[in-house]
Amino acid sequence: MDETKLEEAVEKKTLKQAVQDAFKELGDTFVAFVNAPKALWAINIPYIIEGLVYFGILTILGKFCSENVGLTDPQAGWIYSFVTGGITFAMLILGGVSDKLGVRLSLIVAFAVMFFGRALVGLSGTIPLGSGLGSPMFFVMFGGLFLMVLGYGLYQPASYAGVKRYTNPQTAAMGYAVIYGLMNLGAFFSGFISPLVRHRFESTFPPNGLPAVFWVYAGLTLLSLLITVFILTRKTDQQAVEQIARETTEMTGEDEKATPKSTEPEAKINNIPLAIYAMVTLGLLFLVIMIRNDRVQFNLPLAGVALSASFLLTIWEYLRHRPDHPFRDLRFVAFIFMLIPVQTLFAHNWLTIPYYLDRAFHGSVVSQYFELFSNINPILIFVLAPVVAGLTASRNIYKMMIYGTLVMAAPTFLLALGPNVVFFLAYILIMSIGEAMWQPRFLQWIAEIAPEGKTGAYMGIGQLPWFLTKVLTGLYSGYFVEKYIPRPETGLPIQSGKMWFIYGLIAISTTIFLVLAKGWMMKGMKQKAS
Missing domain, CATH: 4.10.860 (DNA Excision Repair, Uvrb; Chain A)
Structure with a gap:
């Protein structure tokens, strides 16, 4: 009832007043965030680098598998499924491990493992090991990707646990939006670094210079490891925790340290x-x-x-x-699984769009610099995520899910009109606005409903549908790529419009599901909040 009255009061404001109030709230929140502890920036800076490396690898992995390793398009799709789906599955398993190790140690271990994995991928394309599925080159690459999967499965939950640890109630929403935006900023930079390195070392690392790009990414991962070791020290961590405790007490009047913790030992699980x-x-x-x-x-x-x-x-x-597991809550399960269809668009950012730009626009600047055009979405998210978070911080999460998924899914039908640079840019812009409207808020909701000391586990658990999305999308994307945007040398026609129309129908079904389940879902979310 209170929420309804609040929304009615907001609606009575003029548009000018609403915009002024929203930007004032955004400014106050941003100032508070800038004054956040040093430890939070020790999370954010490597997150930019990791965004560059992770999404940079996803952008070129399909091309590397096809042209260097000698795999078919469907086989490359399976590799994508293993990497992206494996990461989410690893988060499900290793999320609780990050809670036990702590933020700092988890990040150090994660970066070390990912460094060795990415170095192996670079090595697979550097020394002559044959090619094709089952070749030594394939298994060296696969071993490196496996290590990367394990490291990332520990890294992501630890990073979000760090945001929760180093933010107060005022800066939490901005903290999650910023870290989400920073990864996208890094991804945008990969669009410049990858083609520059690839073209520069094409003769050194034939046939396309991609192994050199993997070596650069391994070096950047090592840099993130060093930043974490020397900036996120135990002293820095303790100072941050004490600062956040003081700020939280001033805002809420409650001393979190005064809350007694249960001394009952946890039941051991085999x-x-x-x-x-x-x-x-x-x-x-x-x-x-x-x-x-x-x-x-x-x-x-x-x-x-x-x-x-x-x-x-x-x-x-x-x-x-685990009787208190969130997956025992039917509404929680239904809510996150209804997001699967629209999340396929995230997966197509690396499963389909690089192929689409490289082949449907063959012979143009778009094709020559497909990495750059593939990563326009990340820079838009970097700008939009904090702004949208500040403007919509007081809005109902479920309604933001409905509006955001609709805005994200609808422009897919522009691509159904055929290859056109203007349509593609419009799709990226509108889709990015929709993504900024709902994705950071969803991550915040998962982290905030998590019990004390369980943030990493809940972040991992909440990613299970995302795991299914990546795996399932990878299973059919290679078939669609081969059928609707075949390689230019095959001489077969490009029919990308049909492919995007099907993808649009899949994505927009999320909005339909959310609308149909609105009454039941919002009742459950109010219970969760209380």
């Missing part, structure tokens, strides 16, 4: 069965990949059923020992 089921699931996934590519003779439908059963068994084993 995670050996979970680890076994997870390894079996990964093994079956690899088996399915091999069957699809005629490397192993076996019944594909049977292997698919076994993979699905093993995956569900893994989830069941994880949940049955």
